[in-house]
Amino acid sequence: MSIRPVLETRQSQPFVEGAGVHLHRAFGFTDPTEADPFLLFDDFRGDDPADYQAGFPWHPHRGIETITYVLAGEVDHGDSLGNRGTLGAGSVQWMTAGSGILHQEMPRGNAAGQMHGFQLWANLPSDLKMTAPRYQDISGSDIPEVTDDDGTVARIITGQFWGQRGPVDGIAADPQYLDITIPPGVKKRLRVDTYRQTFAYVFEGAAAFAEASAPQGVLLEKEVGGQEVNIRDMSGNRTLVRFGTGDEILVQAGEQGVRFLLISGAPIREPVAWHGPIVMNTRAELRTAMAELRNNTFIKPAH
Template sequence: MKVLSQFSARPAMDGDGVNIRRVADFTNTKFDPFLMMDEIKSDDEQDFIGGFPPHPHRGIETFTYIRKGGFEHRDHLGNVKAIRAKDVQWMSTGSGVIHSEMPLADTDEGLHGFQIWVNMPAKDKMRPARYQDTSETLNPEVSNNTGATLRALAGDWEFSGQEKISAPIQGLAGGAAIADLDLGPDAITELVLKQHDFVGLYLYQGTLSSTHINTGKNTDRDNNKEAKQYIEGQYLILDSQTLLQMQAGSDGAGLLLFAGKPIKEDIVHMGPFVMNTQAEIQQAVEDYQAGHFGEIPA
């Protein structure tokens, strides 16, 4: 794989004192069509017990994926859903959503999950909100013979020359696609992602090496070449036109894959609002203060 840029997730705090790791760019749009990725990963409930009390959004799509533990989602549209391990939830907030995400009462063995923000094009930022989750639907998985398993979370994916798999959630802004890739110890895998203009990778567990796999299944390690090593917490922007080849370390690896088409529009960001102009941000604030976003039913 060819790495164009490399970033490290930074400690941050959001909601009611929730400790997270964050990768974000609201200025140079390096991750376009994506804006931000937050990771919650802790076995100590004090790191997340406060959750995310009611708050608004406008102009973005939020995509939540849970690997361990769970949240209860509530919004002003009347949706009340428990999102647990392997579930995903998508809100295309459009003109406005108020929602909350609070840890489930039975989340007593820790929490590991992600919230990803996807930008919306100007033409869609004021459309009605949409909501979908997979609490009653399985996200499809496909494995290869080297110990790698890909779980499609959004969009369509082709893995190791096998038949395309499609996630239940489709139609994200910017043609965004998201997948969870689990690599066993020393597992090798490759993906062709030439159909996407943007491809990113976040390593949330283990270590990873970039490799050059030939028909004999030799790697950089086998050829005594220097393979670049990546560690947990790193976010890589990749050349989508180069075959994505990688190998996990001896303890395996877990990573999120991001793909899509850049929207290439001006971004003005303030807290939970992402619009195209400062005037639109000010209007969002005024609309929220005036109660136009509604409220979560009791």
Template sequence: MNTMISTVKAVQEIIAARASSDGDGVKLLRVFGGTGDPARFDPFLMMDEFGSYDASDYIGGFPPHPHRGFETITYMLEGHMEHQDHMGNVGDLRNGDVQWMTAGAGIIHSEMPKQTEGRMRGFQVWLNLPSHSKMQPPAYRDIASASIPVADLSGIRAKLIAGSADLDGQPLDGLVSRPDTDPVYLDLVLSDNTRTHTLKVPAGHTALVYVYEGAAALGDAGTQVKRGQVARLDRDGDTITITPQNADTRLVVLAGKPLQEPIVQYGPFVMNTRQEIEQALNDYQRGELAKAF
């Protein structure tokens, strides 16, 4: 009889989100990505948090721009933004909604605010595609907040955007599943700072915990992670332990299966070789990147 022994993932690195801007001057926090060795986040490429009460920080939005070779996941906590792309898709993102876009061989899209006052806040994650899927036809999915599963457990509320995991002994299934990278995307609200929660994900997978409100202690060492910091965990082990340090701690957990392929990025294009990047630039300049499929 084989007995499976759970091992807790240790924190390997803590990264402070840094102020940045993108699109037409939209102010945001670059949570991770863009510097250092991208393989340590594999299969994730980047995460941004955008959020402001000041319309001048976001009103410029993200005018039409191209992508190739990966997926983007936009999760709107608060606000109203509209997606349009060359395939004719129009997405109306409001509080709690998710936009899941597979750029594949090429997509040209815009993400523009539909509000001129009030708070806009949310996240965008870039998720890599394996080499055999980078040139697949582009796809888009608009996901209403009401359709995303939510689990209310003792001291914790989990919004299950993607993947499967086990939270405090309760199996959870998110709304979206993806091949190859098997991503997990959870939004957790923790209300009891006397309780430690356990989240099980497959051993060998990358795991990232971003605290966007409050603070949390992670792992057997109780490593402190504060608001605006992301913890990258060891791929060894299958259990994430989280102890909130405040009565209203909120965090995003990302986990996924590393692709272990070369990552070559140039702006909005992420491929496996420099030659493929040059081809993407050439296709875009010739107006052939966003072909009709």
């Protein structure tokens, strides 16, 4: 087993998106190779409805998949294909925009006015850019949850982990999307496919992520599979942790425990031409998409 080195830890940054939603962005709209096949990750949460209730009114997508995971409150959604629905706490929507879709997402707080969710954008490879759009709406009760002997809990949204498979399927990046909770002080090793790009996003508590031969850090274990393993400072709320290659991450939960998303996917390694919510491979394809938006041919007929 090889421990994945920590390439970088950084705080997500405040942004305002949609019609005035205050959120924090961990990555997006900079280097599309950084987290390939993933393009953008947003954490939207708040206790004041004024920070989120304006929502994300009608807007287009093409060439990507958007993954919305709701922890608190609800998100009402609708699209140009006539789909309508509400994502409740604990539920997930995996939308494949493909050839093009217009949709809206309008957050609503719970009884206490609280709203919390995440949105991840995954790129589509060139041969699936113009695939037919589709939705997968998964209720929280349908997401498997596994508790290990030490109290670690894993919610498995997609991919296979600890003998369970998440309910979201047929995704181009063949990703693993896990919601991990580790009790206070527990040290945990979590397997990750060696060939997938991987990141963690801490959103409750704090943890330290170990790596082999960290130049600055405290020795965590003298040896793990022949490696010296060191640990960096604690990563807390709204921290992105990017990993190098390897087949395990090693994490030490802090005094309050930790909850984080652990997400990995197979890199696409194709050219990216990106303008707002439309992601293609060439500038010419982007120009075509924008022209189709103007002349009302963006939405393709169902086959």
